[in-house]
Amino acid sequence: MNNGLFITVEGAEGVGKSTNIAFIRSTLESMGIEVVVTREPGGTEMAEEIREVLLKNRTEMVAESAELLLMFAARAQHIESLIKPALVAGKWVISDRFTDATYAYQGGGRGVAFEKIGILETFVQDDFRPDKTILLDAPVEIGMARAHKRGELDRFENEKSAFFERVRNVYLDRMKKDPQRFELIDASKDLETVQLQLKRVIEGIVEVSS
Numbered sequence: 323m324n325n326g327l328f329i330t331v332e333g334a335e336g337v338g339k340s341t342n343i344a345f346i347r348s349t350l351e352s353m354g355i356e357v358v359v360t361r362e363p364g365g366t367e368m369a370e371e372i373r374e375v376l377l378k379n380r381t382e383m384v385a386e387s388a389e390l391l392l393m394f395a396a397r398a399q400h401i402e403s404l405i406k407p408a409l410v411a412g413k414w415v416i417s418d419r420f421t422d423a424t425y426a427y428q429g430g431g432r433g434v435a436f437e438k439i440g441i442l443e444t445f446v447q448d449d450f451r452p453d454k455t456i457l458l459d460a461p462v463e464i465g466m467a468r469a470h471k472r473g474e475l476d477r478f479e480n481e482k483s484a485f486f487e488r489v490r491n492v493y494l495d496r497m498k499k500d501p502q503r504f505e506l507i508d509a510s511k512d513l514e515t516v517q518l519q520l521k522r523v524i525e526g527i528v529e530v531s532s
Contacts, residue, residue, distance in 0.1 A: 326356075326413045327531055328405060330420040333458035334489045336465030336472075337509040338516065339418050342458060345517050346416055349524050358408045361418035363396035366403045372396040386432050393424050394442045401450060420452055422496055430492030431485045454527055456520070457497055458509040462486045465509075 331343050343359060350357050364373040372392055397420075408415050421443055428434045462483055497504040505523045509516055 326409045326411070326415060327453045327527070328409055328415050328417070329527070330417045330422065330452040330455045331458065332419055332422045332426070332455055332493060333460075333509060334426070334462065334465050334486050334493070336468030337458035337460050338468070338513070339458060341513065342507075342509075342516060342520060343416055343418055345520060346456075346524060349521060350414060350416075350528070353528055355528070356413045358404070358413050358415045359418075360400070360404055360415065362400060362420055362423065363393055365396075365400040365405075365417070368403075369396040369399045372399075386428065386434050389432070390424070390428050390434055390439065390442065393428065394446050397421065397424075398446045401447065406450075417452075420455075421447065422455060422493065425496060426489045426492040430488040452503065453531075454505060455497075455503050456505045456507060456523060457493055458507050458516075459490070459494065460508070460510040462490060 329346075331339050331346070333339055347357050347359050362369075363376055364370045372395055376389065376392055376396075405415050405417070421439075424439055424443075425436060429436050429439050466483065466486065497506060505527075507516060507519045507523065511519075
């Protein structure tokens with residue numbers, strides 16, 4: 323049995339990841355592909371518990387190093403307990419965020435040195451990387467306006483616009499440095515237009531992989 327494909331979906335707040343991941347899943351399943359949808363931080367019982375710790379609004383200042391280590395602790399469990407077994411079983415795994423998000427949020431947003439993130443990336447993942455990354459991109463003001471409409475914001479969503487500008491810039495920079503892995507989607511458009519873009523991308527990935 324051939325291994326499945328690991329596809330990550332990235333983007334800052336309010337770019338429509340949840341809605342569009344559901345669309346990606348249904349598109350792939352309509353082609354007869356078995357799909358596992360997961361998220362980061364999270365995806366397994368233990369990793370979801372770490373997620374709760376990370377996202378909770380709190381008065382105590384969270385040390386940047388503590389946040390970074392918790393992200394990779396959740397990721398280590400996620401990879402070994404869910405992602406790799408699903409891929410070996412021939413399933414396609416679609417993850418709402420992965421390590422690019424750590425570079426964008428902890429690196430760009432928090433200012434943690436990329437070299438430190440890279441050390442942990444190698445330690446936790448070795449050479450394991452996504453096969454494809456779909457980047458949903460929209461101007462920060464559009465994304466934050468959408469996020470505020472969803473209701474109560476978590477600890478990350480409560481950050482200022484400058485934080486999310488840095489996050490977006492890192493995502494776009496990583497895409498430029500690895501254009502073979504990334505697929506850019508203009509998420510500022512209406513949902514129908516966004517999903518037309520996504521459909522073309524997904525069909526292209528399936529064609530290449532078959």
